Amino acid sequence: MGRKYKTPPLIEAVCEFRLTRDTSWDLTIPGLFYEKVKGTFPQREQRVIQEIERSQGPQGLQLEIRPSERIVLFTEDRKRLIQLGPRLLTVNVLRPYPTWQGFKPQIEMAWENLKEILQIEGLERIGLRYINRVELHSSEVKLLEYFEFYPFVGPRLPQNVASFIVGGEFPFVEGRDRCRVQITPVPASSEGMSAFILDIDYFLAQPRAVKVSDIIDWVEEAHSRIEEVFEGCITDRLRELFQEVM
Template sequence: MHRNYQNPPVVEALCELSFEPGQPWDGTLPGLVYNEIKDRFPKKRQQAVFQFGIQIGAQDPSSVPLSPRSASQDTFSRLQFLSEDEKTLIQIAPDLLTVNKLKPYSSWNDLKPLISYAIENYSKAAKPKAIRRIGLRYINRIEIPLAEVSIQDYLLASPKIPDPLPQRINVWVQRSEIPFDDAGMLILQTGSIREQGQNGVVFLLDLDFVTVGEPFPIEAVEGKLEIAHKNVGDAFEACITDMTRKLFKEIV
């Protein structure tokens, strides 16, 4: 069931696409993309990305301190094109395109056309043959204005401590990879966040749905995105409780 919230906990929504190249990567391609999108994304900067860890694709630039997603170690340059308020980004690296929307997040109806816009303009310049992988990720920050809570009252995807041990947890992190038959895999990460001067309890709910299998035509991306979004949305609702929904002020 799809629900809408007055105060959605999304701090970042992003879509990362890996392409099957149709031609050798050319360092001038990002500039060609920028010429097409500069009216909406006038700012640009370059970022060196360092990958390390257990990961399925390239690491995205998130400030959330959970473990990165690859088993390899690599460094490459990523060009970022930003909106005037720097809340929306299109990022380009060799055969890689990422669209980021930072808080405040409005809706899928706003994010999906932005992803399509980025794919269209990337494809004009890079002319990829197909899409290897899509990752649709929503990073949620759940803030609870209490000094101490029972995790299960707010987040169902949480650690279970054996009864002989003390049942209080200061900091925790948990990761699961859940296959969805041929549709893809859900990477579910949950945890707690400790920050200096923090009041209350903060939990993290990080949902990343990744397609699997053979490369597919660019024309099929819309259907793949809808499946990914539905699975992420269903997983979000399955992981939270009615007490959590009250924090977000559900719109009925």
């Protein structure tokens, strides 16, 4: 069980399922899915998303931008949503985060309802992503006092960095999974403050490496890893600001 905070920095959590191409898909699936979940997600919208598709060709990595239609289903307060598109299911929850015990059942419900209307052959990718916004009451911050993951700046360089992006990918389960961690400054909500986005994305790096029947177990394991990585990225000073609940 991970640590609990009275004022956690989490602003959005996302669980994403990308199905393999041999999973059949047709235009009736979004409507059938909506009928199953509309009691919890009654609000429905149609959106066109621009997706980037990567492929390895004779001239190296190639990128193709193509439109993709999705239905987006919301709860009444629009704090929880499900997005469904061709071979794609995402489950999102916005602040205030309802704890893992509140978010995981939403993921299970969406996944099980999709399985009831679709023969899923495999998973190309599964991802669990937690986006945190950390605001500090100072315009000049020594990152090492708050974070264990930050840019190293040598002593001959100015120590006050105006902008940066620091990221890394860490392998788990013998390379089956990876966790991508990024931190970057963002505009603060008011003057005299500093703000940072700490983005932690744990994902399946090897397509089909997890059985369809084991997906929810993978999600539970991913959540445990994210908690470990999050705690590894922050110092006790931030834990005090988040008001850890003992």
